[in-house]
Amino acid sequence: MLIxxxxxxxxxxxxxxSRRFPAAYAxxxxxxxxxxxxxxxxxKAISRLAGPMASRRLTIVVAGGGSVGDFGxxxxxxxKRGVRLVQVPTTWLAAxxxxxxxxxxxxxxxxxxxxxxxxxxxxxHVVRAFLETQxxxxxxxxxxxxxxxxxxxxxxxxxxxxxxxxxxxxxxxxSIVRRDPLEKSGVRHLLNFGHTMGHVFEAALSLPxxxxxxxxxxxxxxxxRAKGLCAAKDYEKIIADPLWSLFIPSRDYLDCLGLPPARxxxxxxxxxxxxxxxxxxxIFLKKPGQPVIREVGVDEILRELKRQKDLLRSVYG
Amino acid sequence: MLIxxxxxxxxxxxxxxSRRFPAAYAxxxxxxxxxxxxxxxxxKAISRLAGPMASRRLTIVVAGGGSVGDFGxxxxxxxKRGVRLVQVPTTWLAAxxxxxxxxxxxxxxxxxxxxxxxxxxxxxHVVRAFLETQxxxxxxxxxxxxxxxxxxxxxxxxxxxxxxxxxxxxxxxxSIVRRDPLEKSGVRHLLNFGHTMGHVFEAALSLPxxxxxxxxxxxxxxxxRAKGLCAAKDYEKIIADPLWSLFIPSRDYLDCLGLPPARxxxxxxxxxxxxxxxxxxxIFLKKPGQPVIREVGVDEILRELKRQKDLLRSVYG
Numbered sequence: 001m002l003i004x005x006x007x008x009x010x011x012x013x014x015x016x017x018s019r020r021f022p023a024a025y026a027x028x029x030x031x032x033x034x035x036x037x038x039x040x041x042x043x044k045a046i047s048r049l050a051g052p053m054a055s056r057r058l059t060i061v062v063a064g065g066g067s068v069g070d071f072g073x074x075x076x077x078x079x080k081r082g083v084r085l086v087q088v089p090t091t092w093l094a095a096x097x098x099x100x101x102x103x104x105x106x107x108x109x110x111x112x113x114x115x116x117x118x119x120x121x122x123x124x125h126v127v128r129a130f131l132e133t134q135x136x137x138x139x140x141x142x143x144x145x146x147x148x149x150x151x152x153x154x155x156x157x158x159x160x161x162x163x164x165x166x167x168x169x170x171x172x173x174x175s176i177v178r179r180d181p182l183e184k185s186g187v188r189h190l191l192n193f194g195h196t197m198g199h200v201f202e203a204a205l206s207l208p209x210x211x212x213x214x215x216x217x218x219x220x221x222x223x224x225r226a227k228g229l230c231a232a233k234d235y236e237k238i239i240a241d242p243l244w245s246l247f248i249p250s251r252d253y254l255d256c257l258g259l260p261p262a263r264x265x266x267x268x269x270x271x272x273x274x275x276x277x278x279x280x281x282x283i284f285l286k287k288p289g290q291p292v293i294r295e296v297g298v299d300e301i302l303r304e305l306k307r308q309k310d311l312l313r314s315v316y317g
Numbered sequence: 318m319l320i321x322x323x324x325x326x327x328x329x330x331x332x333x334x335s336r337r338f339p340a341a342y343a344x345x346x347x348x349x350x351x352x353x354x355x356x357x358x359x360x361k362a363i364s365r366l367a368g369p370m371a372s373r374r375l376t377i378v379v380a381g382g383g384s385v386g387d388f389g390x391x392x393x394x395x396x397k398r399g400v401r402l403v404q405v406p407t408t409w410l411a412a413x414x415x416x417x418x419x420x421x422x423x424x425x426x427x428x429x430x431x432x433x434x435x436x437x438x439x440x441x442h443v444v445r446a447f448l449e450t451q452x453x454x455x456x457x458x459x460x461x462x463x464x465x466x467x468x469x470x471x472x473x474x475x476x477x478x479x480x481x482x483x484x485x486x487x488x489x490x491x492s493i494v495r496r497d498p499l500e501k502s503g504v505r506h507l508l509n510f511g512h513t514m515g516h517v518f519e520a521a522l523s524l525p526x527x528x529x530x531x532x533x534x535x536x537x538x539x540x541x542r543a544k545g546l547c548a549a550k551d552y553e554k555i556i557a558d559p560l561w562s563l564f565i566p567s568r569d570y571l572d573c574l575g576l577p578p579a580r581x582x583x584x585x586x587x588x589x590x591x592x593x594x595x596x597x598x599x600i601f602l603k604k605p606g607q608p609v610i611r612e613v614g615v616d617e618i619l620r621e622l623k624r625q626k627d628l629l630r631s632v633y634g
Contacts, residue, residue: 039353081433081435105398109361109364113398116395117395275373
């Protein structure tokens, strides 16, 4: 059974391919697809479609971006207590990041991914023709997650096109996932690099996920430098990366830093990485390839936000 | 956080215990709790209750019978992508069977356990004081599952009380589960012994699960004898078991056999054990401790139903 983003049917190559499935279920991509409130309706429809198929022979193939992948991955993980899953990511962001590693999730009220499972796909097919159905602005959104993996794994940013950089970035992510597939040991937590503040910026300013992560990385690297964890010469090297220039210097990042502290605090306290009280596990970077996790208080993060804002304001005058 | 059957609060020993939890969520037991349609409402409430707790420190303790255990086990398996689960079964049927082995499930439309996971509890506490809050008629309902394990594992039926027979029956089930924890190899499929027709009888006649399984076992053993898989002397030994006398001879079993063949066929075709076309994997018994799985056609099962009905009618005149 195919579960797919209905917008893909516009593209003849996708439409042709999708007609080969004995059953197909079209969904509208976006966060509303991930709302737990609409999940019963979708499951009933999928259950009706799957009706005549024996569950042990059923494979769910999910074609779409992050929200469709999260939704379809969760469905496959719980339908008949788990059926075979194949992911076909059709956005750059999904092809680089979300389709790999098995995490899925649905939202409860406003809280993202409050329910979900870790259920790796049996196969992941990255299809150039499907990725190229996207406009070039979507490729820009992937830059944040690429930069994250490049910094964590010390991968030099590719000069070539996005398609050619995919294998190295995916391999970089999976080398971390494989050391902690079920997120038990804490190693996988490194993949949240840039995400603590990234999620705050995304929620408060309605930024695309990839851009918000980019600004979250800028924050984390500048914070690492301010704490003396990252040496000046390493910092200079990091910010010389061509991908870095997409995020800083920019007025958008100043908007991120200018968020009201009470709003930032409220969002940080909802963070899944919160440990006890007002503490969070925050990922710093000593140098490319050397991330380090430290527990920091929410108030310390707010002070760092103010420090960066004052500094950047002095630059912009 | 405690998720519990609200009827248990009547009992002072339970009420005292439940007050020790920082958060408690009362549910109304029964199949309606397992309906996917009400799942969003429950998850929102549970998410609100859990709000201030860090997910890595959260344990969900589930106290109740089969429906509460299925519901709470599923919630724990997907909440924040899985939190620690403790099961406290408070019915004999749950204490013997459903709390062990990690299967949970919710219903979609009329179809039972269409969604679910296999998520074993970190701990299972069987508490005599809680089990004894039940009336003696509930103990009778457990007889079907006990008989099933006794036949599969060649355990002689206990003379003593139900409490004393629990450890052997649970160990018998778990010795099968451990050989196939995720239901991949097919070994675990043996636990469906008596359930193919049991589920049909349960759905069509609204029988309690345990009783329906008892009649399903009667059907499967008589079927095994009719096919020559079970020798006459083994058959005589099986039906001499004191638990057997709860299910046959009885007029209730004649009601089971008298179901309209079209109704039986419709329900059998919905069976999760259906392989391809109109075939099912059916569990027969050569002798106690020697189950055997054979693929049989739905029409063959219907002929066997008629054969047993005609035979039993001749006995009852």
